[in-house]
Amino acid sequence: MTTDRRGAREPILQVKGLVKHFPLTRGVLFRKQVGAVRAVDGVDFDLYPGETLGVVGESGCGKSTVARVLMNLEPPTSGRVLYKGEDITRLSGPALKAVRRNIQMVFQDPYTSLNPRMTVGDIVGEPFDIHPEVAPRGDRRRRVRELLDVVGLNPEYVNRYPHQFSGGQRQRIGIARGLALNPEIIICDEPVSALDVSVQAQVVNLMERLQREFGLAYVFIAHDLSIVRHICDRVAVMYLGRIVETGGDAQIYEHPTHPYTQALLSAVPVPDPDARGGRDRILLTGDVPSPAAVPSGCRFRTRCWKAEPRCEERMPELAVPRAFRDSGTPAEHPSACHFAQERVRVLPGEEPVN
Amino acid sequence: MDTLTESPLVPRTDTLLDVRDLHVEFRTRDGIAKAVNGVSYAVARGETLAVLGESGSGKSVTVQAVMGILDSPPGFVTRGEILFRGENLLTMPADQRRKVRGAKMAMIFQDALSALNPVLTVGYQLGEMFVVHRGMSRRDARAMAVELMDRVRIPAARQRVGDYPHQFSGGMRQRIMIAMAMALEPDLIIADEPTTALDVTVQAQVMDLLAELRQEMGMGLILITHDLGVVADVADRIAVMYAGRIVETAPVHDIYRAPAHPYTKGLLESIPRLDRKGKELYAIRGLPPSLTDVPPGCAFNPRCPMARERCRTEVPPLYRVTAERGSACHYWEECVGDD
Incomplete structure (x- = not known):
């Protein structure tokens, strides 16, 4: 499925060499830069129309900063974000406005991302004030009701306020607003992590349905590996500002070759008590280093059980490891490790299906 | 039935x-x-x-x-x-x-940062358990605090016993919470x-x-x-x-x-x-x-x-x-x- 999609079409969004550093300064009168938080430090990926790309990683890995740069909410330190071949980080004025119409965002926290003093109708209809060409004035009310209906909310609720809704319903309001301008891409930053389990499934299903109906491409940023597996066609694993491994969902989940991905997957508790102890658990020691003091060479080496002097000296590139090049196996996907190795049985449970 | x-x-x-x-x-x-x-x-x-x-x-x-x-x-x-x-x-x-x-009986809370007192060192807070419940001296209590931190595998416990909660990462803070709960067995x-x-x-x-x-x-x-x-x-x-x-x-x-x-x-x-x-x-x-x-x-x-x-x-x-x-x-x- 993934290969068909990729072969057939041009990517809709290309991220090339994206870097975002936040300067650390000292001094009040004479501010001088004493360092930088290297939140994103060289990220490349492509997004194809209609697909879902998952970006996973732990807190501080830079995944949310990537989202903010993609939305042009932050200018990158360097690198390019190409929407249909055009670098959006250099746009301004009407050209930027036109691009933004097509790239929308859904935020994590449905409690703070909706203005409490606006009615649902105003929240969902607000994008039309900025882009009046999408819906003529007289038609807005109808459009808003339609949007509420699409996301499974009662259209009669247009005059209610956000506090009158539950978390799941608020997230639906956020999604309705994201859909208002018929975008092609939606950047979702932890869209379901604030929701209860039983409501999470409803919102995930809604997002999948909308993708089918409107041909949306999602960049799905999350720390929950199970949800990412469920919803994504392709996955990029981030660690300290860089992508360490990327591939199709089965490639990453069933044939990971980067030690960090392997450790991450093995740490996820699986809801099956029979699998207890039956899996190959990798317990990492220590914490993620601060992005203001990134280790030399491979960033993961300080926690990696395979680290050798070479890892300190040379930063591994994100490429298909030599051992798997042209192997035709699922392990043939980019992995930024000098000692990339396949590890089967990272996950418990049944044998991998195909 | x-x-x-x-x-x-x-x-x-x-x-x-x-x-x-x-x-x-x-x-x-x-x-x-x-x-x-x-x-x-x-x-x-x-x-x-x-x-x-x-x-x-x-x-x-x-x-x-x-x-x-x-x-x-x-x-x-x-x-x-x-x-x-x-x-x-x-x-x-x-x-x-x-x-x-x-x-x-003791309790471990979700949010260690708000459960610990930000203006007291972790050593003081851990030691307080022994001072209050066991009537130990501050000095002995501090030694017990180091022992507890070792037990929950906080690296360099002796050096870090005088640190404040915000100086620890989330995982380490949760270990301190566990240490505190375990203190009196x-x-x-x-x-x-x-x-x-x-x-x-x-x-x-x-x-x-x-x-x-x-x-x-x-x-x-x-x-x-x-x-x-x-x-x-x-x-x-x-x-x-x-x-x-x-x-x-x-x-x-x-x-x-x-x-x-x-x-x-x-x-x-x-x-x-x-x-x-x-x-x-x-x-x-x-x-x-x-x-x-x-x-x-x-x-x-x-x-x-x-x-x-x-x-x-x-x-x-x-x-x-x-x-x-x-x-x-x-x-x-x-x-x-x-x-």
């Missing part, structure tokens, strides 16, 4: 905590919120009980009542007993109860979402540490969580809560294999799995009820695919499924059967 009126599945021997028919309500301006409506559970030495539920299910309020840290007002225990080693905590004089809490530890705020690799470290110490010291553990994965990993028994009641309670293997309540079943089916790529997720329809307005009959009936007339009028008792299992569903037999 046989029902369980007493504390369900009272463990065979060495019961530490026995909560019986607990009711807690919050008297608010918007009405009375019935947060806990007749909860009974028991934990024995060396046993891990997981209390599973979504927000508003009453899982945290129950343990707050057990620990005696309920915000009162507005919260009140209106009925029930909380027996710790056979003694009712609710009728005990306040100073006696204070001695039990801390020394005999209590019989029972209550952990309220201890790893929810942590990243998955750190969560695994902390859960392993907790399980190891629990085993080493033979304590009882109540683990409050919403994460079905964590439960499967560590629990011996589970109590599933919904709208202030226990809807199902069983040994961990039974519940995952064949849930006996439609809510448990729905929950298990609605989580995406890491180890397989499913089709569409099963979604429990609707929303959890407001606690000021719990539906009559079975509280789950508006969302239940099996609901019928009886469910809308008659509150289901906790039926006995097996000697060790209970389900609060009139039709639990159908639920277990149709798998």
Whole structure:
């Protein structure tokens, strides 16, 4: 499925060499830069129309900063974000406005991302004030009701306020607003992590349905590996500002070759008590280093059980490891490790299906 | 049909905590919120009980009542007993109860940063346990603090004992919370979402540490969580809560294999799995009820695919499924059967 999609079409969004550093300064009168938080430090990926790309990683890995740069909410330190071949980080004025119409965002926290003093109708209809060409004035009310209906909310609720809704319903309001301008891409930053389990499934299903109906491409940023597996066609694993491994969902989940991905997957508790102890658990020691003091060479080496002097000296590139090049196996996907190795049985449970 | 009126599945021997028919309500301006409506559970030495539920299910309020840290007002225990080693905590004089809490039972909170005092060093806070409960000198207490930090594997404990909470990472802070709870070697530890705020690799470290110490010291553990994965990993028994009641309670293997309540079943089916790529997720329809307005009959009936007339009028008792299992569903037999 993934290969068909990729072969057939041009990517809709290309991220090339994206870097975002936040300067650390000292001094009040004479501010001088004493360092930088290297939140994103060289990220490349492509997004194809209609697909879902998952970006996973732990807190501080830079995944949310990537989202903010993609939305042009932050200018990158360097690198390019190409929407249909055009670098959006250099746009301004009407050209930027036109691009933004097509790239929308859904935020994590449905409690703070909706203005409490606006009615649902105003929240969902607000994008039309900025882009009046999408819906003529007289038609807005109808459009808003339609949007509420699409996301499974009662259209009669247009005059209610956000506090009158539950978390799941608020997230639906956020999604309705994201859909208002018929975008092609939606950047979702932890869209379901604030929701209860039983409501999470409803919102995930809604997002999948909308993708089918409107041909949306999602960049799905999350720390929950199970949800990412469920919803994504392709996955990029981030660690300290860089992508360490990327591939199709089965490639990453069933044939990971980067030690960090392997450790991450093995740490996820699986809801099956029979699998207890039956899996190959990798317990990492220590914490993620601060992005203001990134280790030399491979960033993961300080926690990696395979680290050798070479890892300190040379930063591994994100490429298909030599051992798997042209192997035709699922392990043939980019992995930024000098000692990339396949590890089967990272996950418990049944044998991998195909 | 046989029902369980007493504390369900009272463990065979060495019961530490026995909560019986607990009711807690919050008297608010918007009405009375019935947060806990007749909860009974028991934990024995060396046993891990997981209390599973979504927000508003009453899982945290129950343990707050057990620990005696309920915000009162507005919260009140209106009925029930909380027996710790056979003694009712609710009728005990306040100073006696204070001695039990801390020394005999301790709690680990979700958010270590707000549970620790930001202006005192961790060494001082850990040592305080020994000064207050054991009458130790500050100097000895500090040595004990270092020992505790070693025990929960905080690297360079001797150097870090004088650091403040904000100087530690989230995982390390949670270790300090665990150290504090373990300090006086209590019989029972209550952990309220201890790893929810942590990243998955750190969560695994902390859960392993907790399980190891629990085993080493033979304590009882109540683990409050919403994460079905964590439960499967560590629990011996589970109590599933919904709208202030226990809807199902069983040994961990039974519940995952064949849930006996439609809510448990729905929950298990609605989580995406890491180890397989499913089709569409099963979604429990609707929303959890407001606690000021719990539906009559079975509280789950508006969302239940099996609901019928009886469910809308008659509150289901906790039926006995097996000697060790209970389900609060009139039709639990159908639920277990149709798998």
